[in-house]
Amino acid sequence: MAAANGSSELYSEMEVDAFRRLFPLRYHEQHLLKSVRTDARKLGSARDTTLALGAVASADGSALAKIGSTTMLAAIKMEVMTPTVECPDEGSIAIEFHMPPICSPLVRPGRPAEAASVISKQLSDTILSSGMIDLKELCLVGGKAAWMAYLDIYCLDADGSLFDAALLSAVAAFSHLNIPVVSLNEDGRIVLVSEDNVQLKLEKQPVNSEKRKLKLKSPPFSLTCLLHKNYILADPTAEEESIMETVVTVVLDSSYQLVSLYKPGGPVLAHTSVIQDCVALARRRMKELHSVLNEAISDMEVD
Amino acid sequence: MASKTGSTPATYSPSPATHKKKRIPIADVDWVRPDSRGFYQCRPAYLRTGAVSPAAGSAYAEFGNTKVIVSVFGPRESKKAMMYSDTGRLNCDVSYTTFATPNRGKGSDKKELSSMLHKALEGAIILESFPKTCVDVFALVLESGGSDLPVVISCASLALADAGILLYDLVASVSVSCVGKNLVIDPVSEEESYSDGSLMITCMPSRNQVTQLIVDGEWSTPKIHDAMKLCLGACSKLGEVMRSCLKDVVTDLKE
Numbered sequence A: 001m002a003a004a005n006g007s008s009e010l011y012s013e014m015e016v017d018a019f020r021r022l023f024p025l026r027y028h029e030q031h032l033l034k035s036v037r038t039d040a041r042k043l044g045s046a047r048d049t050t051l052a053l054g055a056v057a058s059a060d061g062s063a064l065a066k067i068g069s070t071t072m073l074a075a076i077k078m079e080v081m082t083p084t085v086e087c088p089d090e091g092s093i094a095i096e097f098h099m100p101p102i103c104s105p106l107v108r109p110g111r112p113a114e115a116a117s118v119i120s121k122q123l124s125d126t127i128l129s130s131g132m133i134d135l136k137e138l139c140l141v142g143g144k145a146a147w148m149a150y151l152d153i154y155c156l157d158a159d160g161s162l163f164d165a166a167l168l169s170a171v172a173a174f175s176h177l178n179i180p181v182v183s184l185n186e187d188g189r190i191v192l193v194s195e196d197n198v199q200l201k202l203e204k205q206p207v208n209s210e211k212r213k214l215k216l217k218s219p220p221f222s223l224t225c226l227l228h229k230n231y232i233l234a235d236p237t238a239e240e241e242s243i244m245e246t247v248v249t250v251v252l253d254s255s256y257q258l259v260s261l262y263k264p265g266g267p268v269l270a271h272t273s274v275i276q277d278c279v280a281l282a283r284r285r286m287k288e289l290h291s292v293l294n295e296a297i298s299d300m301e302v303d
Numbered sequence B: 001m002a003s004k005t006g007s008t009p010a011t012y013s014p015s016p017a018t019h020k021k022k023r024i025p026i027a028d029v030d031w032v033r034p035d036s037r038g039f040y041q042c043r044p045a046y047l048r049t050g051a052v053s054p055a056a057g058s059a060y061a062e063f064g065n066t067k068v069i070v071s072v073f074g075p076r077e078s079k080k081a082m083m084y085s086d087t088g089r090l091n092c093d094v095s096y097t098t099f100a101t102p103n104r105g106k107g108s109d110k111k112e113l114s115s116m117l118h119k120a121l122e123g124a125i126i127l128e129s130f131p132k133t134c135v136d137v138f139a140l141v142l143e144s145g146g147s148d149l150p151v152v153i154s155c156a157s158l159a160l161a162d163a164g165i166l167l168y169d170l171v172a173s174v175s176v177s178c179v180g181k182n183l184v185i186d187p188v189s190e191e192e193s194y195s196d197g198s199l200m201i202t203c204m205p206s207r208n209q210v211t212q213l214i215v216d217g218e219w220s221t222p223k224i225h226d227a228m229k230l231c232l233g234a235c236s237k238l239g240e241v242m243r244s245c246l247k248d249v250v251t252d253l254k255e
Helices: A002-006 A008-012 A016-022 A024-033 A114-129 A162-176 A195-200 A238-243 A272-302 B002-006 B111-122 B148-162 B189-193 B221-254
Strands: A049-053 A061-067 A070-081 A092-098 A139-141 A145-157 A182-184 A190-192 A220-228 A231-234 A246-253 A258-262 B045-049 B057-063 B066-076 B089-096 B134-143 B172-179 B182-185 B197-204 B209-217
Touching: A016 A024, A024 A238, A049 A162, A049 A272, A061 A162, A070 A162, A092 A114, A114 A145, A114 A162, A114 A220, A114 A258, A145 A162, A145 B134, A162 A220, A162 A246, A162 A272, A220 A272, A231 A272, A246 A272, A258 A272, B045 B148, B045 B221, B057 B148, B066 B148, B089 B111, B111 B134, B111 B148, B111 B209, B134 B148, B148 B172, B148 B197, B148 B221, B172 B189, B172 B221, B182 B221, B197 B221
Parallel strands: A092 A145, B089 B134
Antiparallel strands: A049 A061, A061 A070, A070 A145, A139 A145, A182 A190, A220 A231, A220 A246, A246 A258, B045 B057, B057 B066, B066 B134, B172 B182, B172 B197, B197 B209
16 A cells, blocks of 8 residues: 555556556545446446346256346256155255356366355355255155256356356246156156157156246345445445455345345445345345336246 | 156156158158248347356357357366467367257267267468467357257357467357258258258358368258259358347447
8 A cells, every 4th residue: 555655646647547556445446436337337236137038958957147247048958867765755956057268367277176066065055055946846756756856057258246147047947947848758768758659658657747836936136245344335346346355245035024135244344233234235226126026027938 | 756766767758759750741842841931041140259257258149949159268278288389179069968969868969960070170270370289169058949060160260269279260050951852951959850961161252262061861862952052052141140230249348
């Protein structure tokens, strides 16, 4: 800081771009003093969010979510498994979050990013504990066969608030999921009922003709906030996240119940009032995200 | 809950992948391609640059169901400790998403595709323009719908141009499959699976130079001749499409 103060004359005539690179924290703080962000957003507002369902034709359910330029592609593939002895009438969900090297200059091939496994764990904890999906719905034949839903989320462009975008794409992929119609063959294996199969072997009854869509009970949505001094910045970009390090992620379900809250360390110790403010922002964001999801679903139905 | 997902039980896909789909009657001269294209007709190409914001350059390509994103980073310091070099280095990596193929894959790196991509691009890049540094070309196949490698190569050269890396020319790549008596250009996965031979040409259309030629399977000399002609023609057309895609971005910026 001493050096920066001493060179006040120097940076008064410095170009904005150079100043931004040399003194990133000061650059951001000068904006924050005027209650505005470097991308002209207000402190508490999130970036534009778009959602497209059915982006991947080879998957059973898929969605592409964009928050600002952060882009997530989620796809679900359904496979059949033998349920565990403890829960013979339940299916299972396996969630994995990937950060391929295309998404950010910091990720190199061969070495999976540390953030990826952290977000992967957070996502599966959040989705499984929110009770959004009743695992009993994934059962096909009690004790014999059940669905295993493989949900893979790929980060295509990492520009901050990765968890929020990943959760949004995951929820959207589940709402787009069309469970394939299957039947039980002579060997006790589950096989797909394709169109020509139907005509050939009508005696085989599909096991799940009535259960094509999952019921989603109050889906969860999240908002990540960045804490810096007394400021709370909603939905930070990658640049903001790299300069100011303390984040709080609040996950609420659609009935405004708190699903989870993460504050993974960081230099700023949050007061309870700050956490409450974050939750309030998340409540507002939840409404926005819910309408984005509903719009995407109704767009899909029109097509 | 977490423990249940931690140890994933053995699963299988319900779609019948083991017994092959009925072969198309290739003896017929006039069978119809799965997407009812003409034999010498390429899939419509959708190309867009600037798909990934933190990358130096990037491009998205969609040829039918084949969807690919390529990001270019650098020139930057090479992460591998290597000897001093007067010329720049090119580092390529191709990976697939787990849902790219009909049956869920591992989503691992494709070493052989990475090396083919490297060899296809190497000749087109002016490596002397960035000594001591490394340019990384990373490709992710979002969905595999056939002719993946040619699409990756064309998309990568577009991304390199978007990144401002000096090139001798854009690199366009097209493949042809030989199915029975017929040659089919830009084959989809289904056609690739029952083809008798395949040929892929990667070339720099405006210089008329070929950077890579791969011939697999059973071919007769006149057929190879026809296939090469067909590919080169398609490459020059694809080159024009790529060029116009780059020009569109510039004119959009000016307006």
